Amino acid sequence: MGGKSYKPPASGEATVKLSLEQLDALQEIVNIGIGQAASILNQMIDSPIRLQIPYLKVVSPKTLEQELEVQINGNFISAVGLKFAGSFAGTAQMVFPTESAALLVTMLTGEEIGSNDLDAVKIGTLSEVGNIVINGVMGAISNVLEQHLDYSLPNYTEGTIQTLLKSSDLATKTVILFAQASFTIETLQIKGDIILIFNVNSFDTLLAAINKIAGKNL
Amino acid sequence: MNNESKIIQQKFGILDNVPVGVCVLREDFAVLFWNSCLEDWTKIPRGEILHTKITDHFPHLSQPKYTSRLQQIFAGGPPTIFSSQIHKYLIPAPWHDDKYRIQQTTVTAVALEAQDVGSEAKGKISQSFYAALKNLGKPSKTPRYKFLKHSFLVLTLPGGYAQG
Numbered sequence: 001m002g003g004k005s006y007k008p009p010a011s012g013e014a015t016v017k018l019s020l021e022q023l024d025a026l027q028e029i030v031n032i033g034i035g036q037a038a039s040i041l042n043q044m045i046d047s048p049i050r051l052q053i054p055y056l057k058v059v060s061p062k063t064l065e066q067e068l069e070v071q072i073n074g075n076f077i078s079a080v081g082l083k084f085a086g087s088f089a090g091t092a093q094m095v096f097p098t099e100s101a102a103l104l105v106t107m108l109t110g111e112e113i114g115s116n117d118l119d120a121v122k123i124g125t126l127s128e129v130g131n132i133v134i135n136g137v138m139g140a141i142s143n144v145l146e147q148h149l150d151y152s153l154p155n156y157t158e159g160t161i162q163t164l165l166k167s168s169d170l171a172t173k174t175v176i177l178f179a180q181a182s183f184t185i186e187t188l189q190i191k192g193d194i195i196l197i198f199n200v201n202s203f204d205t206l207l208a209a210i211n212k213i214a215g216k217n218l
Numbered sequence: 219m220n221n222e223s224k225i226i227q228q229k230f231g232i233l234d235n236v237p238v239g240v241c242v243l244r245e246d247f248a249v250l251f252w253n254s255c256l257e258d259w260t261k262i263p264r265g266e267i268l269h270t271k272i273t274d275h276f277p278h279l280s281q282p283k284y285t286s287r288l289q290q291i292f293a294g295g296p297p298t299i300f301s302s303q304i305h306k307y308l309i310p311a312p313w314h315d316d317k318y319r320i321q322q323t324t325v326t327a328v329a330l331e332a333q334d335v336g337s338e339a340k341g342k343i344s345q346s347f348y349a350a351l352k353n354l355g356k357p358s359k360t361p362r363y364k365f366l367k368h369s370f371l372v373l374t375l376p377g378g379y380a381q382g
Binding site for chain 1: 281282283286287290293294295296297298299300301302303304322324326
């Protein structure tokens with residue numbers, strides 16, 4: 001493990017390249033967190049819920065913006081964010097396209113939503129679901145890598161992709177871990193994105209911790 | 219009043235003056251602080267609930283959907299939200315006409331210096347971190363970090379309107 005190589009920041013490309021082993025380790029850690037989140041969600045609702053991460057990749061801010069634009073197609077998003085600090089620092093975001101957010105709230109609360117606007121009452125549901133998923137992932141990262149992190153209070157945002165990215169205060173060299181989450185409740189497929197934004201230099205610490213753990217276990 | 223109670227009262231006493239329900243739990247779910255607002259809402263005076271387990275008063279909080287998430291926070295996890303849409307309320311607080319206050323609850327960990335709460339408490343926390351690491355499928359004899367702090371959960375429960 002440890003095949004890391006740096007490239008100068010360029011539009012659309014991540015500034016850090018990960019080896020396959022590092023990417024696998026990250027995928028496994030995120031999957032542990034997602035498993036925890038799915039277990040908690042299953043305890044809370046009557047319908048069995050499956051939560052999966054079809055893919056995970058490391059991207060630059062520019063690529064993130066482009067990918068989200070294609071997915072969201074100019075529509076509004078709902079996002080739950082959590083800032084973290086410590087050995088590494090950044091922001092974790094769970095982003096729901098409006099349509100998926102509405103479906104999820106309807107499934108969890110049984111309340112019909114007449115329009116695409118999510119009123120204040122619905123914000124609570126999305127905040128809790130986002131909080132469960134983010135906590136699962138951040139908890140797994142912190143525990144598996146044996147790194148202590150401090151957290152801010154979770155916050156909820158609605159708006160365009162630009163609103164989200166502006167509030168995340170992205171620098172050119174910021175490294176972003178981008179994972180698509182898929183919720184399956186009965187026959188419904190609901191999608192959301194998990195975005196972990198690492199402050200400059202923080203990603204190096206994360207990779208060092210992954211390499212250390214992998215060195216112990218392999 | 220023992221040392222732990224004094225520290226808790228010093229640290230959280232100001233929350234007796236806010237119109238929001240706030241309580242503080244220890245890792246064994248013992249109630250260490252119960253603010254005036256919760257006394258008023260629940261009609262349970264602090265003298266009756268302090269140093270007893272919150273689950274003795276509110277047995278529904280023993281369900282895994284609550285305990286598993288609260289234990290995560292004691293294990294160093296992020297703040298946790300219990301929304302009114304999914305849970306209605308965490309602490310039943312009668313309103314009127316058989317209705318209850320709806321609560322949007324946030325639970326956060328608060329760390330105090332171990333020297334403030336004594337070496338006995340420090341040992342308890344150390345064990346709990348070890349257990350949490352095991353639960354995540356990553357057995358380790360090394361605690362995540364040195365246990366210089368004592369964690370408590372603070373439940374903040376704004377609850378201003380009623381639910382039938």
